[in-house]
Amino acid sequence: MAKVRLYVEQSLRQGEGVSLTREQAHYLFGVMRLGVGDEVLLFDGRSGEFRAEVGEAGKRGGTLLCAEQTRPLQTPPDLWLMFAPIKKARTDFIVEKAAEMGAARICPVQTEFTNSERIRRDRLQAHAVEAAEQCGGTFVPEVAELARLDRVLADWPEERRLMFCDETLVGAGEALAGAPGPWAILIGPEGGFSEAERVRLRAMPQAVAVSLGPRILRADTAAVAAMTLWQSHLGDW
Numbered sequence: 001m002a003k004v005r006l007y008v009e010q011s012l013r014q015g016e017g018v019s020l021t022r023e024q025a026h027y028l029f030g031v032m033r034l035g036v037g038d039e040v041l042l043f044d045g046r047s048g049e050f051r052a053e054v055g056e057a058g059k060r061g062g063t064l065l066c067a068e069q070t071r072p073l074q075t076p077p078d079l080w081l082m083f084a085p086i087k088k089a090r091t092d093f094i095v096e097k098a099a100e101m102g103a104a105r106i107c108p109v110q111t112e113f114t115n116s117e118r119i120r121r122d123r124l125q126a127h128a129v130e131a132a133e134q135c136g137g138t139f140v141p142e143v144a145e146l147a148r149l150d151r152v153l154a155d156w157p158e159e160r161r162l163m164f165c166d167e168t169l170v171g172a173g174e175a176l177a178g179a180p181g182p183w184a185i186l187i188g189p190e191g192g193f194s195e196a197e198r199v200r201l202r203a204m205p206q207a208v209a210v211s212l213g214p215r216i217l218r219a220d221t222a223a224v225a226a227m228t229l230w231q232s233h234l235g236d237w
């Protein structure tokens with residue numbers, strides 16, 4: 001049984017070779033101590049999961065030979081998770097859990113009270129990849145660039161519903177209702193949404209204001225709670 005799962009950008013096909021980057025070779029052969037003939041599970045986010053064997057192993061590279069498909073691609077529901085970046089470790093946590101819990105796209109947004117004005121999108125994307133590798137996923141959600149919330153809402157797709165997690169409701173929000181389809185979840189920053197943002201969101205016909213329970217949650221906890229609520233009502237759980 002293969003003990004390592006690895007995401008690769010190269011498209012996977014049975015019988016074809018996969019070239020490893022220096023970092024991947026170091027991980028497989030230096031850290032995990034694999035050698036020629038050992039098995040690895042590969043996925044590319046598009047073709048499902050494949051069993052592969054190590055054909056060449058070196059310090060700076062290597063080759064894997066793709067064998068049979070072990071699992072088909074499992075795509076998540078059409079769900080975006082939108083959140084205001086917070087402290088580095090807690091932002092990493094949000095991205096990791098969103099990938100694990102079935103977000104199709106992860107969208108950092110700049111609100112009026114967002115503390116962080118920049119992100120490292122490449123680093124957050126790497127966290128999404130690692131989460132998929134570790135939890136058995138075959139799909140990796142895209143992490144978008146940081147965008148201003150007002151601009152995102154100005155171009156909001158008419159068909160996409162928006163689950164707006166309003167911390168001022170504290171147990172008094174609307175019940176989550178609707179049909180499966182394009183949705184997004186919006187989590188506010190540590191300081192909450194501004195009154196202007198709240199008014200604008202409530203005026204959107206696509207928005208549903210919900211409470212995440214009788215207690216105000218930290219932003220990273222709120223992201224997990226909101227995805228759990230949506231997945232259990234409208235998702236693929």
